[in-house]
Amino acid sequence: MDNSEKSIEEKELELKNTKSFWYADWSFPIIVGLMSAGVFAGTSMYFNYGTGAFNEVAFVAMLKAGMTGGSYGACAAFGASFLFARILEGSLDGILDLGGSILTGVGLGIPAILLSMNIKEPIKNFPLALLTGAIIGVIIGFIIYAIRHFTLKQSSSTFGADIMMGAGNETGRFLGPLIIISAAQASIPIGLGAIIGAVLFYAWKKPITGGAIIGAMIAGLFFPIKV
């Protein structure tokens, strides 16, 4: 990071700016509020139309499991513990991790908790989803603001967030091969499509998950399977 070494005058300039909306700590809750409103509403769109969730396929699949009659427990605990760990960490190192806190915590964990308690309205209703997300975000922003301002920076624990993130990413890698396996079980043309797509993506140095899904879907377009 060469910019941390950059001149002192630049830092002074920044400090002068810390009073303005764009740099100040007080505006941080508003920014998190905007972010959370969008992401929570994205989950609302996913709930209503099956598209628009701001997260990895593997993580969204946990919410899907709850939506299709299973338990929301896994999703709720996964999202909530991420949120918790990232809030503590974010206030300490100055960067609130977007993926763990907002995308996974607010986008999946909190909706899963609400849905498991059978509170559907804030997720179903789009304006209400925006509002709910914004309120949650502002609260999170304030918690971080408070931790930054009123506590000594004594604890440096990340509560194992790095381990969870590592495991989460590792899980995502498993999805590619699993999709080829289940495509192969759906039908031979779809299986072949998934294989070709995955190989092309691999050769193109992209995660094979996307290629496998697209390949399977193109094959399914020409050789549809009966429901």
Added chain:
Amino acid sequence: MQVLIILVESLIIGTLVGLAVGIGAARMFNAPTVQALGAFRTLGEMNASEGDPASHFSFGLGFFFNAWASTVAAGSFTQDVTHRVIPNWAATLLMLKNHDEKEMQDPKKMGIAGALVGAVVVAFLNLTSSALPQSLQITAVKVLVPAATLLINSVMPVIFWLAAIDGGKRSGIFGTVFGGLAQLIMGNAVPGVVLGILVGKGVDESGWNKITKIILIATILLFILSAFFRGSDLILLKQLNVGVPAWLQQIHAAIGG
């Protein structure tokens, strides 16, 4: 009609998220003086492009295709939309004019550029995904649901469990105990293992202080309550071949568990 609703909702969401991502990312260049919102990988990658708009754009494009595939197939944007596509494309927009790296460190400019990019990207992803023909969606469901089921029920618990064990003695012990109990009570070990890592690593790194004690107690309470409301206690007594006492059944009937 539904297309129109999706378009409008996507534009709202994209603008909000893009604005926040842009401001958050630009503020990262000033962290920890200024509290930022983003990710360390985003910071590193944006520095790596060295102020060249073309490399910012192509970096974002690679992830955009992956996000598109994932959205079309499963309705999930991937985290790359907020971590990589929006920040890098917003930076591209700003640097088109004068190739100045400073531009992307200005929260105001990045926020506005991010909002524009976000609105376009989110609307594009959602519209193309919702315009899919029926037969494609059936294939996607037929292929994705079994894969996701396998992932959630077998792969994820195992990976998280092994990560907990590799994370050290405490997270291994708490992860195993809570993971096993979670599988019994909630039907999936992942929440338990995650909480185990949280407690174990928390204690490893900061000792038995107020925060870690509260987390442990809250976790235990969570397990007791879920066991009660899912009737795990009744099932346990039945499977131990011990009769269920009437008072316990009355409590369950009274509270509705």
